[in-house]
Amino acid sequence: EAGVAQSPRYKIIEKRQSVAFWCNPISGHATLYWYQQILGQGPKLLIQFQNNGVVDDSQLPKDRFSAERLKGVDSTLKIQPAKLEDSAVYLCASSTTGPDTQYFGPGTRLTVL
Amino acid sequence: GDSVTQMEGPVTLSEEAFLTINCTYTATGYPSLFWYVQYPGEGLQLLLKATKADDKGSNKGFEATYRKETTSFHLEKGSVQVSDSAVYFCALTGAGSYQLTFGKGTKLSVIP
Numbered sequence: 001e002a003g004v005a006q007s008p009r010y011k012i013i014e015k016r017q018s019v020a021f022w023c024n025p026i027s028g029h030a031t032l033y034w035y036q037q038i039l040g041q042g043p044k045l046l047i048q049f050q051n052n053g054v055v056d057d058s059q060l061p062k063d064r065f066s067a068e069r070l071k072g073v074d075s076t077l078k079i080q081p082a083k084l085e086d087s088a089v090y091l092c093a094s095s096t097t098g099p100d101t102q103y104f105g106p107g108t109r110l111t112v113l
Numbered sequence: 114g115d116s117v118t119q120m121e122g123p124v125t126l127s128e129e130a131f132l133t134i135n136c137t138y139t140a141t142g143y144p145s146l147f148w149y150v151q152y153p154g155e156g157l158q159l160l161l162k163a164t165k166a167d168d169k170g171s172n173k174g175f176e177a178t179y180r181k182e183t184t185s186f187h188l189e190k191g192s193v194q195v196s197d198s199a200v201y202f203c204a205l206t207g208a209g210s211y212q213l214t215f216g217k218g219t220k221l222s223v224i225p
Contacts (some may be wrong), residue, residue, distance in 0.1 A: 003156075004156075031211060033212075033213075035213075040217065040218075041217050041218070042117070042202050042204070042215025042216050042217050042218055043157070043202075043213070043215050044215070045212050045213065045214075048211065048212060055211075056212065091156070091157065093157075095211070101159050101162070102159075102213060103159075104149075104156040104157040104158070105156055106155065106156040107156055
């Protein structure tokens with residue numbers, strides 16, 4: 001069974017630029033999560049989707065971050081414009097319906113200069 | 114809100130030493146508890162979990178017991194190997210919630 005796929009693996013941008021990350025969850029997983037992991041800290045949930053609807057985006061900085069999950073499969077997370085403090089690893093995870101085990105992708109490491 | 118506190122790292126052990134990584138939590142109701150591991154250059158992987166009080170999760174020689182009375186979920190292994198070198202995260206999902214709340218992680222280095 002293929003795992004959660006993410007791209008790109010690494011991205012370096014200047015502050016005030018835009019960036020987008022892509023995630024493809026495990027086939028059949030209805031729930032998709034985006035986490036932000038700042039160096040030295042545990043992952044923090046940004047947004048949770050159930051199929052193509054948003055369940056919780058209370059910790060998403062909506063003035064600069066946006067996310068969508070078209071057709072309930074792939075998802076894209078965008079930052080526009082980026083700030084220095086956005087430097088982090090962005091993790092995507094998926095799970096079947098319900099509070100089941102979450103499976104994580106390898107992450108995208110973002111560096112904002 | 115829910116929170117997880119785990120022991121500060123880094124932790125350095127010799128091969129075959131006994132490992133304990135402490136984890137305590139604050140949550141209402143009865144959360145589910147998890148240990149995730151992140152090997153160098155890889156994504157987070159579920160190591161073990163426990164969903165109710167007194168449950169013991171185990172995998173790859175690691176164990177952790179859900180202690181409601183002490184709100185703890187300490188990770189233990191009797192004899193660590195170099196291949197266990199990784200960052201270990203304690204986490205929980207609150208009652209009725211799907212969202213993981215993580216601790217800050219503990220980096221373990223095992224030397225031959």
